[in-house]
Amino acid sequence: MKNKILVIKSSNTNISPLLDLFNALEEKNYELLFLNNDKTLKNIYILIKIIYYKFKFKIKNIICFGIWEKIIFTPVAKILKIKTVWLELPREKKEKSNFILNFLLKKISRLAKLIVFKKCDKNNLIKREFDSKKISFIAPGINLKQCARQENIFNDLAKNKNSQSQKKFFTIGTVAKLNSGQTIEVLFGAVKKALDVIPNLQIIIIGEGEERKKLTWLAQKMEIDNLSWFVGEQTHLKKWFDGFDIFSSACANADLNDIFVLLKAMSAGLPIISVENHGFDDIIEDNKNGLLLPKDDSEFLAGAIIKLQQNKMLSKNLGQNAKDTIRDRMNLDLMVEDFLGVLRDGDG
Numbered sequence: 001m002k003n004k005i006l007v008i009k010s011s012n013t014n015i016s017p018l019l020d021l022f023n024a025l026e027e028k029n030y031e032l033l034f035l036n037n038d039k040t041l042k043n044i045y046i047l048i049k050i051i052y053y054k055f056k057f058k059i060k061n062i063i064c065f066g067i068w069e070k071i072i073f074t075p076v077a078k079i080l081k082i083k084t085v086w087l088e089l090p091r092e093k094k095e096k097s098n099f100i101l102n103f104l105l106k107k108i109s110r111l112a113k114l115i116v117f118k119k120c121d122k123n124n125l126i127k128r129e130f131d132s133k134k135i136s137f138i139a140p141g142i143n144l145k146q147c148a149r150q151e152n153i154f155n156d157l158a159k160n161k162n163s164q165s166q167k168k169f170f171t172i173g174t175v176a177k178l179n180s181g182q183t184i185e186v187l188f189g190a191v192k193k194a195l196d197v198i199p200n201l202q203i204i205i206i207g208e209g210e211e212r213k214k215l216t217w218l219a220q221k222m223e224i225d226n227l228s229w230f231v232g233e234q235t236h237l238k239k240w241f242d243g244f245d246i247f248s249s250a251c252a253n254a255d256l257n258d259i260f261v262l263l264k265a266m267s268a269g270l271p272i273i274s275v276e277n278h279g280f281d282d283i284i285e286d287n288k289n290g291l292l293l294p295k296d297d298s299e300f301l302a303g304a305i306i307k308l309q310q311n312k313m314l315s316k317n318l319g320q321n322a323k324d325t326i327r328d329r330m331n332l333d334l335m336v337e338d339f340l341g342v343l344r345d346g347d348g
Helices: 016-027 045-057 067-079 099-111 119-127 184-194 212-221 256-267 298-310 312-329 332-344
Strands: 003-008 030-035 059-064 083-088 113-116 135-137 170-175 201-206 228-232 246-248 272-275 291-293
Touching (some): 016 256, 045 059, 045 067, 059 067, 067 083, 083 332, 113 119, 113 332, 170 256, 212 228
Parallel strands (some): 003 030, 003 059, 083 113, 113 135, 170 201, 201 228, 246 272
């Protein structure tokens, strides 16, 4: 008989990066049931609902994402002897602190197990006086067997690296939500500065958002629009990464999706450039599996780009070490085992 887990998500939080984890749990004799109804979570019917899931499906674990579901479900689950796990996901934007909510969460968290995917998130919870013994850091990991490819009108761009003898461009690639949280303007500035040394430079920007028109206009204003390609969102990233020479992060505060994109870029053997304290410090070791810049600055970034373009051995070593990091420390199998360890670790 499979162990049943109820996954509750009442907010608009993007949990798609965790789908591989959930699928892997189902292969480990777990069955996941999903409750994703905001209205249901705001009335007395919720008590009936959780009791129904407990006795109908023999639920043994509950996974919560949002603040309200943690506050509402956790005490009820404790009474029903259901273990509760809170997933504290990295946020793109820092949420404003609310004294009352923080007080409630801190008290109720003693009834649950908390999982974080960045060490700085664990440190922040401890600073807010959450019990450190209740918090587990799990290194995010990707499925190394998943290497789907996608065809579209930009295929020639994505495949330009496949024929090295005919290659014309040195390509910097990034994946970003084109909103106020990105740092593509810094990347544009770096490219502009690096052109004197690397005249065959080009940028491929994967992503969509309300800032796309503004960024397109900015590229025109900086006179680099002829080497800047906005290709929209892409379901499968592997073929694009095959065409990059460098992956440069363009997010100021990495959320879970940004982290998993970075892991995929590393698994493709790309040398990585990012900035300290942007959410990747647990993953990138400066001058070992990538380059960490001290701040968002086009001069620093241009210098890193030129360094990697001119030092082929360094670029190759960083890319290989990045690939080894994913294989040895940040793959899906390790993530699943760590997650199962939390589920099995005593009562919530």
